[in-house]
Amino acid sequence: MTQTPDVRSSATSSTASNYRDIVSRIKAQEQRFGRDAGSVLLLAVSKTHGADKVREAYAAGARQFGENYVQEALDKIALLAQPPDALTDISWHFIGPIQSNKTRDIAGAFDWVHSVDRLKIAQRLNDQRPADLPALNICVQVNLSNEDSKSGVALSEAAALCASIATLPRLQLRGLMAIPAPCRDHDQQRAAFQPLAALFAQLQQQYPTMDTLSIGMSDDFDAAIAEGSTMIRIGTAIFGARG
Numbered sequence: 001m002t003q004t005p006d007v008r009s010s011a012t013s014s015t016a017s018n019y020r021d022i023v024s025r026i027k028a029q030e031q032r033f034g035r036d037a038g039s040v041l042l043l044a045v046s047k048t049h050g051a052d053k054v055r056e057a058y059a060a061g062a063r064q065f066g067e068n069y070v071q072e073a074l075d076k077i078a079l080l081a082q083p084p085d086a087l088t089d090i091s092w093h094f095i096g097p098i099q100s101n102k103t104r105d106i107a108g109a110f111d112w113v114h115s116v117d118r119l120k121i122a123q124r125l126n127d128q129r130p131a132d133l134p135a136l137n138i139c140v141q142v143n144l145s146n147e148d149s150k151s152g153v154a155l156s157e158a159a160a161l162c163a164s165i166a167t168l169p170r171l172q173l174r175g176l177m178a179i180p181a182p183c184r185d186h187d188q189q190r191a192a193f194q195p196l197a198a199l200f201a202q203l204q205q206q207y208p209t210m211d212t213l214s215i216g217m218s219d220d221f222d223a224a225i226a227e228g229s230t231m232i233r234i235g236t237a238i239f240g241a242r243g
C-alpha cells in the first residue's frame with residue numbers, strides 16, 4: 001500500500017495550535033491590562049468551516065462555538081451530536097443577524113444568542129424556547145455607529161430593550177455584544193468600545209445576571225480586553241480565511 005499524505009493531521013495541528021496561540025495571547029493581554037486571569041472567554045467562530053474543524057478546535061480545548069447561518073449550524077450541530085463520537089459538552093452561540101422565521105430553529109438548537117436587537121425577536125425566542133431546555137442566554141447587540149452594519153439597537157435604546165428582555169422568563173439576560181467598524185489603530189479601537197463598556201457597567205448594577213461583554217474579533221481583541229471584554233469571538237485567527 002502506498003502512503004498518502006495525512007492531510008487531516010496537518011489540518012488538526014494548525015487549527016489546534018492556532019486555538020492554543022489565541023488562548024495564550026488572551027492570558028498575556030489579561031495580565032497586561034490588569035484583568036483577572038480567566039476572565040476572558042474564547043468563543044471559536046466556526047461559521048463556513050466544517051464539523052471536522054470544530055473537532056480539531058475541540059481537541060485543543062474549545063467548548064464555546066459561534067455560528068452565523070442557521071441551516072449550516074443545525075447540520076453541524078446534528079452531525080457533532082451523533083454517536084459514537086458525540087461532543088456533548090459544547091455550548092453553541094448564535095451570533096448572526098436573525099430573521100423572524102428562524103427563531104424557532106435558533107431557540108431549539110442554541111445555548112446563547114448574541115445578536116438580539118429588537119423586542120419582537122426576543123419575544124419569539126422566549127415563546128419558542130423548548131420547555132425541557134434551560135433559559136436561553138441572551139446578549140443585546142448594540143450598533144456603535146457602524147455605518148456598514150444595519151444590525152444592532154442604538155446605544156440610547158439598549159437599556160430599554162434589556163429591561164423588556166429581563167421580564168421574559170425563558171430568556172436569561174447575560175450581556176451586550178457589538179461589532180464596531182473595522183479600524184487598525186489600537187487607541188481608536190479602544191475609544192470605539194468605551195461607550196459600550198460604560199453602559200455595560202451601568203446595567204450590571206441593575207441586572208445580577210448580566211456578566212458578559214461580547215466584544216473583540218481577530219483584529220481588535222487586544223483593545224477589547226483592555227476595555228473589559230469577557231468574551232472574544234474569533235474566527236479567522238483560529239480556522240483560517242473563510243472561502
Ligand SMILES: *Cc1c(COP(=O)(O)O)cnc(C)c1O
Pocket residue numbers: 045047068095096179217218219233234235236237
Ligand atoms: C464572523 C464573526 C466573527 C469572527 O470574525 P473574525 O474576524 O473571523 O475573527 C465574530 N463575530 C461575529 C458577529 C461574526 O459574524
